[in-house]
Amino acid sequence: MTAFATRYRTALVDGLEIAYREAGDPSAPTLVLLHGFPSSSHMFRGLIAELADEYHLIAPDHVGFGRSAAPATTEFDYSFERLTDTTVRLLDRLGLDRFALYLHDYGAPIGLRIAARHPERITALISQSGNAYTEGFTPFWKVLFQHAEDRAAHEPTVRQLLTAEATRWQYTHGVPADRQDRISPDAWTLDQAYLDRPGNREVQLQLFWDYQFNLAEYPLFQEYLRTHRPPTLVAWGRGDEIFGPEGAQAYARDLPDAEIHLLDAGHFALETHGGEIAALIRDFLRRHR
Template sequence: MTAVVHHRTIGIQGQRVFYREAGDPARPTLVLLHGFPTSSAMFRGLLADLGGEYHLIAPDHIGFGQSAAPSVADFDYSFERLTEITLGLLDALGLDRFALYVQDYGAPIGLRIASRHPDRVTAIISQSGNAYLEGFTPFWDVLFAHAKDRAANEADVRGLLEPAATRWQYEHGVPKDRLDRLNPDTWTLDQAYLDRPGSKEAQLQLFWDYQFNLDGYPAFQEYFRTHRPPVLVAWGEHDEIFGPAGARAFARDLPDAEIHLLDAGHFALETHGPEIAALIRDFLGRALG
């Protein structure tokens, strides 16, 4: 049975936060944290698919989707600040215990929450949600150059905010027989949000700030070793942004991690949604008892 998805807005620390919700709040909660350049819209299928068995919450980060998009002069676009907002949302909704699904930008946000509040996190699902240096591919060369010298490299990283790059994020690594599963609305919608006034400046700030996420990796990995959360990795094997070595690296600190490399790219949910939903259903059924 397909679950009803509700679309809601709440004020958190002076910012408007949009989120999607499905399922009965009495059931175990799964929080879905999206990546760049998308929004909670990436979880539209998963919300409908799993909402009959779980309570799902999928927020848009500030500057993304339907959440507030203040200017860089009015908001600190950093992953620390996005984490504060996300945690504020979970607190406002009264969610004391939850599993996390992290993808791309969702990983440094979700793993900050998990490592700082391990008692609240029941399980973690990572879909190209990096936590190890091994996951970085040559795609990141220009971004790390930008982190060292913003002025000299801004023109190059601005190219990552243009339509061809947005579409490439969806199409690369997808097998030919699954290309027709890609919905063009995905990259069209993402680009429309990127093209809003002030949006690209906000994204450039987050590009620059990403370097500080790596400083958190030792704490994330120590959290894995110490608390041994149940972890499912469902990762596109052909992802050219976060490579499959980043998926395999979880086994170093979490020998019981369930690692699945799918015949997919960065946005594996778009081409392998039913397969990922089945993996989650099986995993959470065991992990949450």
């Protein structure tokens, strides 16, 4: 095993086993990678391998995702507030006082809560389809916002977002034909296997419903960005039909120095543009340690 090999570890946080990947020298600058729906730390497998020679990388699986504990909805409050609290406690357990954050999808409202509440701990932000502005919402969200208003009426439609077809679409939409063969089928197959575990669909439905409360935090997130001006890199798929490129460009409103790159990619841009994103991150973090 080389010094840069990924280690697959767990930590007990509030009685729950939290799985995380770790690579690189712990004395190097730390980058915390926060995944989105319906993925896990697996989405960062390539990026970790690319950057572990120079950075210390930590990629947890949120509660209910990947290899972390997934208690029933009757036993755990599946909310973005609770996921944030668990993530902070994990970082505290690991002794991480200063770190950059990589925000993807669900990782954005979790990571931005952490940043807004603990700005002194944040060295930089990297957003890949990590939305913080209403401009980023596309028509994809219409049924989810309807579900937030009336769960019973719209749950049958929202459940379609948990099917194998929908999971594969998340990876393949917005990706040019000549890059489709870069997407590993293992990615959506693994995600679907986790979604199909007994009780996990109820977990995801609860988080779908709770997402509405993230929007109330957007003014706080944006105030954090304006006030603290964290160095920020945005690497976003211009073909993303979940969080559109307008969400990437909106960062410039509060962060005029943000480095914004729209890639010819979809929602899971690391699958098709992992090398390009890794190069952008390496250059960016070398200038913002």
